[in-house]
Amino acid sequence: MSGPKGDRRKERLDRGIKVRSDGVYAISSWQEITYLIAPRLLLILGLALAPLLLSAFPYWQRVVSIICVYALLAMGFDFLANYVGLVSLGGGFYVGVGAYATALLNTKFGLPPFVTIPLATMLGAMICTVLFLPCLPLRGVYFAIVSLMYPLLAARIIEALDIFGGTDGVLGVDGFANMWVDQYLLVLSVLVLVFVLRRLVEEDIGLVFRGVKDNDQAVKASGININHYKALGVFIASALGCLGGACLTHMYMWAGLSQFALDFSIIPIAATVVGGGGTLIGPVIGCLILVPISEILRDFGSLRIAVYSIILTGFIVFKSEGIMIYAARKYEQFERWVEI
């Protein structure tokens, strides 16, 4: 026993059930299965039932769709920033490219939404990846600045050259058959993709992505072309954004300059900070919190941004680790005070 008497230290220990269910893939007791499934089921059921529960409030139903679009973007941001090491502020660009791609495919070629959305996702992601290729050698804040320029540049080019309908945007895009289709298309996309991405980063190829983030020199010395993997990372993130943009366009039946808005670049970052970066589920939770707050605050008029900023600052200062990391720790570990 050393140190002054009465000194105490907080000790964190893994819960027994966490240790027992860790890395066990055989069917074990109901308790352990429940322990593993419960948090995942909470997210899945929560998101899947939200449109149903809100069916009396069409406005809030629409908000669920918006949340999903932002969640897709935030997942892409988290993946790029925390697993590939590229801090991308190009969210608005991904959405815009996806929106214009789907709108043009729909209006010029008359393809139905269920063809244009996957097509626009792939095509838009390819366009984004090709346009980002020159920036891939950049790192850290330099990549962030350049990627922020893309949505601004694209909007100004469309405005100045008066292509794709200029400032009016592309009008007359087909809508979905009914509201439930777009709701559940987006909700299912988010739920499937969040678990796909979480699996991906644990696979061998995901470890290469993480290697590029941790130490790109060592990856180069391992005989791997890091630009290929950075490009693949941008492709994945921009595909998520384009999917969101394409759904948004068919929802509004319109693609316009506002889809290059900086909101799509900034809110995903805020959501990642609030939800907890590097967890991929955290950003989804962040969007579930931030987007409704932003809607509620519409009543405050111009004070909206101020209140929003205060909430965000509070989160960053007092809970900088993010909700998801905090919750996971509480779920997996217990704390006790020990005398030293």
Added chain:
Amino acid sequence: MSSEPLLSVQNISKKFGGVLALSGVSLDIFRGDIVGIIGPNGSGKTTLVNAITGFITADSGKVYYQGNDITNWEPHKIAAQGLTRTFQVMRPYFSLPAYKNLIVPLFSPRARRTGGWRGGGKMGSRDTVAVDILEEIGFERDSYVPFKVASSLPTGYLKRLELARCLALRPEVIICDEVFSGLSMSEMATMVPLMEKLQMEGITLIMVEHRLRELFRLAGRVVVLNFGCKIAEGTSDEVMEYPEVKEAYFGSEEVFDYV
């Protein structure tokens, strides 16, 4: 031994601003050699390694490897040819367990081509190979060491991890940038036989070192650099007789009883 050198560096020069880091260094490495590169701090040893492996572009000069001109190729292409290197400052993928660090090189095109294990894409198989490589390089299999997070490993294991990263590529040549520095005496005592074992397996080793005692036990040939110039080449006993070498290491005094 074939007469054609495996790796041939010809007249390579590199300037950083006004500093001449390398001026006209030439070097021939034959298959199966252990060659030491020594020199005082700032003599251009690491710059030479970087220039050979493509991490910096040389201003002039040529590097030939297996008869091909690989001057100023991109680093990943050079590594894919089997010319690998370790880094002096070890930065493993800190967030990953030690064996997961090897998944990255095992995922490279070269390892997939030369791996020699079946079902390269199947889940788990790369993990097994990674643990095998770590065992070969001196991680105890039955302990938890290979499964520990890389950030919690001591220097000795990190140095081995660097070597393991090279071995995962099934290399022809490993350029070791100061593998002995920062190790305790006992860690070093196990490292020397490890290098000998690698040589027995047919890997050509180029060792950049400050630890002359251990290096001279291993290296058949030693190259001495000073201020970016090659000032001596020969066996360890020969190079220590050069007056330039004594001067570079000790000033102009005649005392020399370190080795």
